[in-house]
Amino acid sequence: MTAKHEQLKALVYKGARDKKLAITDTVLDRISFELSVIEKQGFTDYFILYSRIIEVCNELNLLRSFGRGSAANSIVNYCLDITKINSIDENLIFERFISPQQKQLPDIDIDIPKxxxxxxxxxxxxxxxxxxxxxxxxxxxxxxxxxxxxxxxxxxxxxxxxxxxxxxxxxxxxxxxxxxxxxxxxxxxxxxxxxxxxxxxxLEYLNRLQLIVNEIGEEYHPYRLPLNDQQVFDFFASGNLENIFQFNVSSLKRILSQFKPNSIHDLSIINAMFRPGLLDYIPVIIRNKFNVEERFCPSDIRVSEILKETYGYLIYQETFLHLSKEISGLSFAEADVWRRKIMRDKSNTEVIAFSSVFANGCREHSSLYEVEIEALTNLITGMSRLTFQKAHSLSYSIVGYWGAFYKVHFRTHFDKAFSNDIIFQTFELY
Structure with missing residues (x-):
């Protein structure tokens, strides 16, 4: 291991301690695996650079989103404070961020105030x-x-x-x-x-949230807000979503009134689905949320557990990877190669090939009946091109939740922050 990689490893474990991350065997194995891939791919300097950029952002007290794109799939990014979502707690998958089988520099985007x-x-x-x-x-x-x-x-x-x-x-x-x-x-x-x-x-939205915090106090900083406020979820179901990040669309008000979100994960599901293709399946998700018997519940309970978060349907790319690994025996890296092929394929050649691989894997690694294998294979191949990243959707839904929290509990300050035509020039903070 090079001196540079030892430096990165030290930064990661320091970050884990700073976040008071419980160092379980699962966490240790995950950190070790991610660091080994980063070193093997030659990305050590890249992550050290990002850690230094984040250090500067934190010294400048810049409000950032919890993540962007696939970066929140990494526990190393969480420890380095590049992202603020614990990828293990959220069942996110590192191989969706960096594929061990493809030497391609990972895409890490940072949101800061304008x-x-x-x-x-x-x-x-x-x-x-x-x-x-x-x-x-x-x-x-x-x-x-x-x-x-x-x-x-x-x-x-x-x-x-x-x-x-x-x-x-x-x-x-x-x-x-x-x-x-x-x-x-x-x-x-x-x-x-x-x-x-x-x-x-x-991201100008972060400036406006910071203006609110400047008036109401740091105890209500977005990072300190509880993400389980039922009043906020009730607001999403029945309130005026104007100036709510990612949810400021008139048609979403009707959808959310029917879906009745009661968790940040519910918001993430609708956020992920509100795009071409997946949008057509929102009525199915609304039905499945309130009617468990409508969901796909085969004999192998692992399928139901994996699909439980998204009410029995395939919405997230990470879910595709979990099903491919747990039910069909593929590794996450192999499954992500298939995901990439399928999403690029215009002729259905890769879809047909994956169907055979997946079904054969199910026969060997699951207790599904043949009719259930066919149904699950059809579900995956029919939806795989439409799936969206959970890591990104969850991260951005949290920003929308922050805005809704302030609109519910600090309406006057919220309206003031979003009514002013503010010019966000470069601010000298030091």
Whole structure:
């Protein structure tokens, strides 16, 4: 093990202690497995860099979302405070974040309040001068409202969140614009450095929540809010969802009034399903929530337990992986390879191939009857392309819950924060 990886390991275990994470055999095995994959794939420096970015964000007291994309599937990310969801408690799967069978740099996105991206980079370079940071300029294929950057009398656009951070000093395709160093990615997403970018997104909603906290006190900081307030769930079922992150859609009010969410996981289910394809199955989920007998309940109870969270239907990509492993005997890594193939396949070739592999695995590893194997196989192959990430949906549903909490319990402050036309410039906090 290299000195750098020992450093990452120490940071992870320090983070686990800081979070008072119970160090059980399950946790130890999971951390060890994730770190071994990270080291084998050559991603150690990448995670150390992200840990330093998060350290800067925390020193600046920046409110962040609990996660974004697939990153919350990792317990290492949780320990490093990159995400704030315990992936083991939530039954999330590391292989959905990093596939041990594919050497592809994982996508870690960070949400921070609007106006602070440059501030984070400035302080990072002050604390760690060994890093060179470059904002990205490029020519988008379609018109955007991104910030215009001028170089050699040509207008380019600033990438809204992508930043290249490297210990190497770049000499080609770089230029200075308004005291910021830029890298010009002429080939856009095909540029060799583009895949190494760090994504720090600015989310205005977080600014407005922070304005509320500034007035009502840190004891009501989003990170300290209970996620089981029934008044908040009742609000989702019957209230005005205007200015509620991810749920500010008129048609969602009717759906939630019928679904009657009573947990953050219920909100995550509807959030995941409110997109093309899955949207058509919301009536099924509403029916299944209140009628257990309508759910798919085969002889092997493990199937029912895996599908219980989503009321007997396949909604999450992580559920696809659990069924493939527990019922059919595939590893999570093998199952995720199939997931990727199926989602890219336009001709149904991969779907047909997976059906055979899955059904044969069920015969060997489950107690399902043949008719149940066929029904489960059809359920998975019919829904697999439509599934969505639980990690992302849950993380973003929590942000919506925060807004709803303030709207229910601090309505005056909520309305004030969302009525002002605020210009979120770069704030100097140090």
């Amino acid at each position: 106006g602070h991206q440059k501030n984070v980079i400035k302080k990072l370079k002050q604390k760690h001068p060994e890093y060179n940071a470059y904002f990205i300029a490029f020519s988008p294929q379609r018109e955007t409202d991104y910030e215009v950057i001028v170089y050699n009398n040509i207008d380019y656009k600033k990438h809204p969140c992508g930043i290249i951070i490297t210990p190497e000093k770049l000499t080609n395709s770089t230029f200075l614009y308004e005291e910021q160093e830029f890298y010009l990615a002429l080939d856009g997403v095909n540029d060799p450095l583009y895949d190494t970018k760090i994504d720090i997104l600015e």
